[in-house]
Amino acid sequence: MTGMFTALGAWNWLILGLALMALELLAPGVFLFWLGLAALLVGLLALLLEPGWQLQILLFGLFAAAAVPLWRRLARGGDVEVHATNPHLNRRTDALVGREFTLEKPIEGGVGAVRIDDTVWRVFGPDTPAGSRVRIVAADGAKLTVAAV
Amino acid sequence: MFYDLSGFDVFVIVLVLLVILTLFAGVKTVPQGFDWTIERFGKFTRTLPPGLNLIIPYFDRVGRKVNMMEQVIEIPEQEVITKDNATVTVDGVAFYQVFDAAKASYEVADLNQAIVVLTMTNIRSVMGSMDLDAVLSHRDEINVRLLEVVDAAVSPWGLKVNRIEIKDIAPPADLVEAMGRQMKAERVKRAEILQAEGQRQSEILRAEGAKQSQILQAEGRREAAFRDAEARERSAEAEARATQMVSEAIAKGDVAALNYFIADKYIKAFGQLAESPNQKVIMLPVEAMSMLGSLAGIGEIAKATFGESAASSAQAAARRGSVPPTTPVPPAR
Numbered sequence: 153m154t155g156m157f158t159a160l161g162a163w164n165w166l167i168l169g170l171a172l173m174a175l176e177l178l179a180p181g182v183f184l185f186w187l188g189l190a191a192l193l194v195g196l197l198a199l200l201l202e203p204g205w206q207l208q209i210l211l212f213g214l215f216a217a218a219a220v221p222l223w224r225r226l227a228r229g230g231d232v233e234v235h236a237t238n239p240h241l242n243r244r245t246d247a248l249v250g251r252e253f254t255l256e257k258p259i260e261g262g263v264g265a266v267r268i269d270d271t272v273w274r275v276f277g278p279d280t281p282a283g284s285r286v287r288i289v290a291a292d293g294a295k296l297t298v299a300a301v
Numbered sequence: 302m303f304y305d306l307s308g309f310d311v312f313v314i315v316l317v318l319l320v321i322l323t324l325f326a327g328v329k330t331v332p333q334g335f336d337w338t339i340e341r342f343g344k345f346t347r348t349l350p351p352g353l354n355l356i357i358p359y360f361d362r363v364g365r366k367v368n369m370m371e372q373v374i375e376i377p378e379q380e381v382i383t384k385d386n387a388t389v390t391v392d393g394v395a396f397y398q399v400f401d402a403a404k405a406s407y408e409v410a411d412l413n414q415a416i417v418v419l420t421m422t423n424i425r426s427v428m429g430s431m432d433l434d435a436v437l438s439h440r441d442e443i444n445v446r447l448l449e450v451v452d453a454a455v456s457p458w459g460l461k462v463n464r465i466e467i468k469d470i471a472p473p474a475d476l477v478e479a480m481g482r483q484m485k486a487e488r489v490k491r492a493e494i495l496q497a498e499g500q501r502q503s504e505i506l507r508a509e510g511a512k513q514s515q516i517l518q519a520e521g522r523r524e525a526a527f528r529d530a531e532a533r534e535r536s537a538e539a540e541a542r543a544t545q546m547v548s549e550a551i552a553k554g555d556v557a558a559l560n561y562f563i564a565d566k567y568i569k570a571f572g573q574l575a576e577s578p579n580q581k582v583i584m585l586p587v588e589a590m591s592m593l594g595s596l597a598g599i600g601e602i603a604k605a606t607f608g609e610s611a612a613s614s615a616q617a618a619a620r621r622g623s624v625p626p627t628t629p630v631p632p633a634r
Contacts, residue, residue, distance in 0.1 A: 183328045187321065206313045213317035216324055224355060242334055242351070242369040245400060265449075271463040272448060274456065293401035294461040 165195030165208065186223055190215035245291035252301055258282040259298075266298070326358035336402035338364040348402045367402035371463065374413055376420050378469075387433040390471040395420050395451070401459025409458045416455060420465060423450050433472065440467050557602045564599050 172188030194212045197203065203211070240247035248268065256272065257265035259280045265272050266286065277298040280286060286298040306314075330353050331337050337349040339361050346361070356363075376393040383389060395416060399405040409415050427446050428436050436443070447465040455462055472480070551559050 180330075183324060187324075206310055209313050209317045213320040217320055220324065220328070220355065223353070242336075244398065271461075272445075272452065273461070274453065293404070293459050294398075294456060 162195050162198035162202070165191045165198055165212070169193075169195055183223075186219035187216050190219055245294065245296060248288050248296065249291050250288065252285050252287045253298075255280055255282050255284055255286055259286075264298075266296075323358045327355055329354045329356055329363065334368065334370045336367050336369050336399075338367065338402055338406050340364040345403055345407060365402070365406040367399055367405055369399050369402065371396055371398040374417055376417060376424070376465075379421055379424070381425050381428045383428055383433045383436055384430060385432045387476060388473060389428070389433065389436065390469070391424055391428065391467060392469050393420070393424065393465060393467045395462055395465045397455070397460050397462045399460045404457070404459025412458065412460070415458070416451075416462070419454055420447065420451055423447050423454075424467070433476075437470060437472075440470075443467055557605070560599065560602055 169188045169190075169192030172184045172191055176185040176188060190212055193215050194208050197211065198208055253266045253268060255264055255275075256267045259275065259277055262276055262279070264275050264277070264280065264282075266275050267273075273294075273296055275286065275288070275296045275298045277286065277289075278300065280298075280300050285301040287301050288296050289299045290297040329337065329349055331349045331351045333351040335351065337354075338345055339347050339349060339356055340363075341361050345364065349356070349363075374395050374397070376395055378390055378392040380388050381391050397416060399412075405412055424443075424447060427443055427450075431439070431443070444465055444467060447467075448462060451465060452462045
């Protein structure tokens with residue numbers, strides 16, 4: 153094993169890097185791409201500087217670990233935690249914030265009801281008579297907080 | 302295999318392997334539509350949103366992978382007894398969506414089971430408070446009431462039930478058959494009522510027609526009677542006038558002329574009686590005898606008029622049936 157490993161030298165890393173990148177395409181989202189990058193980098197260094205193989209492996213581990221903050225920064229891309237195309241996907245209540253509705257049931261004891269999209273949502277807020285307009289001011293999970301308009 | 306490797310070499314290899322495994326453990330890619338809960342030493346700390354996430358390996362681990370999409374659960378069939386003691390078989394569907402992955406993971410042990418059981422029991426209580434007819438015809442109302450109750454009940458679990466729909470309400474077969482019969486009877490009743498109405502109407506119309514025709518007939522008769530009476534009155538008037546004219550004429554003229562006419566008529570009448578071929582016996586009214594007697598009176602008249610000789614010849618002429626001319630009486634107009 154080591155014989156084969158040393159025979160190929162730096163090319164091992166380059167081949168490994170490309171293979172990892174290819175694998176990333178087959179199984180996306182498993183971080184293989186970054187390992188592949190690290191392997192390619194080590195390969196390049198090995199070609200240029202020819203360090204010992206232990207150092208090469210260490211470098212590989214180092215690069216792989218260093219890839220994480222780099223990738224996080226990329227993923228953020230200036231706070232791209234949510235994807236701008238549809239920020240409210242699976243976050244339905246967030247989309248409701250700021251919209252106005254008519255109270256179907258009066259808010260009594262802090263709980264009332266509003267009809268939205270053919271279903272009834274329980275809303276929380278100050279006591280208000282039925283039929284008055286309310287604005288949704290906050291959404292926490294399925295809990296909508298309203299204020300009278 | 303590792304005969305030519307020093308301790309350091311092995312250490313390096315293992316270390317790098319560990320680093321790589323750690324990286325794999327620390328990088329979590331959460332697919333859209335799911336939220337993963339993270340537990341640090343078994344205690345929930347945070348929720349991973351969809352996308353690439355980092356967790357700290359060794360301390361953190363993924364707890365639950367919660368589906369944040371709206372989901373449908375079948376509410377299995379169950380038998381429900383309505384207010385009027387009919388047993389119906391009911392099934393349905395519920396749509397719900399998790400909004401708080403942590404609550405849905407840890408506040409309730411078996412979410413689907415909990416929602417199903419909750420919905421089933423509430424179907425029982427809602428339908429149990431309604432009559433069968435109401436149950437069959439007020440599904441919307443049932444759905445709304447169910448949604449209200451169940452939605453309020455599940456809110457501690459961080460989810461929202463968006464709709465509950467009753468799919469199938471199946472009364473027992475004999476009830477369905479009875480309903481069919483009821484409907485048929487209802488329709489038959491309506492048809493018969495309509496028929497009776499029609500008959501009533503037509504008979505009323507017929508009676509009306511008969512009444513009208515009788516009234517018209519009576520009016521016709523009345524009119525005719527009036528006119529008959531008028532005619533009789535008119536003819537009586539005419540008669541009276543004629544008589545008056547005759548009597549006036551008599552008053553102006555002589556009685557002898559009148560007597561002559563009467564006698565002439567009598568004799569003509571006798572002539573007719575005698576001529577009838579099968580007449581052997583002639584019945585004469587009593588007055589005829591006196592009339593014969595009055596012939597003497599005629600003789601007297603003749604005498605008075607023409608003198609004795611003329612009277613005798615007149616009598617002879619009377620016997621022969623010819624009458625001498627006299628002054629004519631003007632006709633009655």
